[in-house]
Amino acid sequence: MVRSPFYDKNGVKKGAWSREEDDKLRDYIQRYGHSNWRQLPKYAGLARCGKSCRLRWMNYLRPNLKHGNFTNEEGELIIQLHQKHGNKWSLIAEKLPGRTDNDIKNYWHSHLKKSLKGNEHRDRDTECGSRASHDDDDGDGDDESDDQCHNILESSLALPTDIAESNMEWSRDQDQSSSTVVSWESLSLCSDDFWSRPFLLENTTTTTTCFDQTSFPSFCFPYPYEGIDNLSDLRGIFLDW
DNA sequence: AAGATTCACAACCGCGGGTGG
DNA sequence: TCCACCCGCGGTTGTGAATCT
Numbered sequence: 001m002v003r004s005p006f007y008d009k010n011g012v013k014k015g016a017w018s019r020e021e022d023d024k025l026r027d028y029i030q031r032y033g034h035s036n037w038r039q040l041p042k043y044a045g046l047a048r049c050g051k052s053c054r055l056r057w058m059n060y061l062r063p064n065l066k067h068g069n070f071t072n073e074e075g076e077l078i079i080q081l082h083q084k085h086g087n088k089w090s091l092i093a094e095k096l097p098g099r100t101d102n103d104i105k106n107y108w109h110s111h112l113k114k115s116l117k118g119n120e121h122r123d124r125d126t127e128c129g130s131r132a133s134h135d136d137d138d139g140d141g142d143d144e145s146d147d148q149c150h151n152i153l154e155s156s157l158a159l160p161t162d163i164a165e166s167n168m169e170w171s172r173d174q175d176q177s178s179s180t181v182v183s184w185e186s187l188s189l190c191s192d193d194f195w196s197r198p199f200l201l202e203n204t205t206t207t208t209t210c211f212d213q214t215s216f217p218s219f220c221f222p223y224p225y226e227g228i229d230n231l232s233d234l235r236g237i238f239l240d241w
Numbered sequence: 242a243a244g245a246t247t248c249a250c251a252a253c254c255g256c257g258g259g260t261g262g
Numbered sequence: 263t264c265c266a267c268c269c270g271c272g273g274t275t276g277t278g279a280a281t282c283t
Contacts, residue, residue, distance in 0.1 A: 002250080002251045002252065002271085002276080002277070003251080003252065003276055003277070004255080004273090004276095004277085014252080014253075015251095015252075015253090017252090019250090027253075035266080037268080037269065038267085038269090040264090043263080050268090051253085051254090051270095052252075052273075054269080055251090055252065055253080055269080056251090056252085058270090059251075059252085062252080077245080086270090087271095087272065087273085088272090089271075089272065090270075090271060090272085101270095101272080102250085102251080102272095103250085105272075105273085106249070106250050106251085107249095107250090109249095109250095110249055110250075111249095111250065137252085161259080210272095234263070
């Protein structure tokens, strides 16, 4: 159901999250918050990019998330809100506690849009039934009509109110911050999109440069020790401190 | 029973906005 | 004003599961 895990050319892990990764991410965020997604994977000991961590947390690990089927009430509300706001999924998600924008977006595309499409077909058949029957004679016309409907439904601005209303009838039928900011000098050596930049301890050439963390006062290490194991990182912390 | 098709949804990608130097 | 960094959003894709033929 999800992409198989793999490593990209930068050594960043992609694809499905393992149980262990979930645990690491959850534990880290619960303890230290997520004030800096980009640096989080390094501190948490994850071979992921910050963007991936954020997505996983927001869409799956965050507390109080609802998983599973949408209720009729939720579906109804989504239709109403989509009619009002269009594809502003995050806006819609704010009105549905426990649901993420991604969930709602997926639900819309897999359930509601299809049903609206069905209603649209009915409406069109009512308005010009003979034409519709011609289109469907060989089956090809249906695909074309689907595309037309698709275009309409892609934009909520173009979504006729009566369609949405008719669909509502169908519906009835059925943190604490870790104050992290540390200026990592080593970061300036990196380039590319910051989201995909790896923060991999495993792949850095300096990881073998060890130091005794226990020699420093504990307040020097607001993060789990395993996330700070090279001297340039340590230097960044002290420069900022 | 087996292959084809569709469904459902987790995850990725690219873009744009906000912010600070 | 410009630029880089950081973040969040919305569109899209990939793939296992379910269903159909």
